[in-house]
Amino acid sequence: xxxxxxxxxxxxxxxxxxxxxxxxxxxxxxxxxxxxxxxxxxxxxxxxxxxxxxxxxxxxxxxxxxxxxxxxxxxxxxxxxxxxxxxxxxxxxxxxxxxxxxxxxxxxxxxxxxxxxxxxxxxxxxxxxxxxxxxxxxxxxxxxxxxxxxxxxxxxxxxxxxxxxxxxxxxxxxxxxxxxxxxxxxxxxxxxxxxxxxxxxxxx
Numbered sequence: 001x002x003x004x005x006x007x008x009x010x011x012x013x014x015x016x017x018x019x020x021x022x023x024x025x026x027x028x029x030x031x032x033x034x035x036x037x038x039x040x041x042x043x044x045x046x047x048x049x050x051x052x053x054x055x056x057x058x059x060x061x062x063x064x065x066x067x068x069x070x071x072x073x074x075x076x077x078x079x080x081x082x083x084x085x086x087x088x089x090x091x092x093x094x095x096x097x098x099x100x101x102x103x104x105x106x107x108x109x110x111x112x113x114x115x116x117x118x119x120x121x122x123x124x125x126x127x128x129x130x131x132x133x134x135x136x137x138x139x140x141x142x143x144x145x146x147x148x149x150x151x152x153x154x155x156x157x158x159x160x161x162x163x164x165x166x167x168x169x170x171x172x173x174x175x176x177x178x179x180x181x182x183x184x185x186x187x188x189x190x191x192x193x194x195x196x197x198x199x200x201x202x203x204x
Contacts, residue, residue: 021164028155060121
């Protein structure tokens, strides 16, 4: 008899939680973590490529020490932030991560301007290969950011809207930090890394 009552209570509780948004918020949290992992993965790939790019530029334009140092320092600052899955629950740390990546994008753009003065560098096979890889990575970063933004939008909506917001308060579901962009339309088009002309800074 007791086991039967326990089974009924368990089924009832399961149905209740399903209807109040608990399960969907749990699923949304997992989607956000997966989307965030891909964002971090693509930014790490970009960081590795930038390191190789700086080393290649040094061979042709070693005198551009200030610009090269700026990229190296910005890369180091971005790499010093531990982009763990828990970072998406810490708005302050998330903002620091975003700012560091934005600074690295700006430093990279300044490096691209310098490249214009070195035709031999632009025609170097290794450099051109890095160009193609970096442009592809910037495209993947844009896609990964879009997926993260969408996952967070869906999750945050459920956290704040009634009646699922009651479930969120009871079980401690909180809004996740979001990427901020000056122009939301910019996030829909991948940034272009063009070594044939001064590059436009990537969206922060």
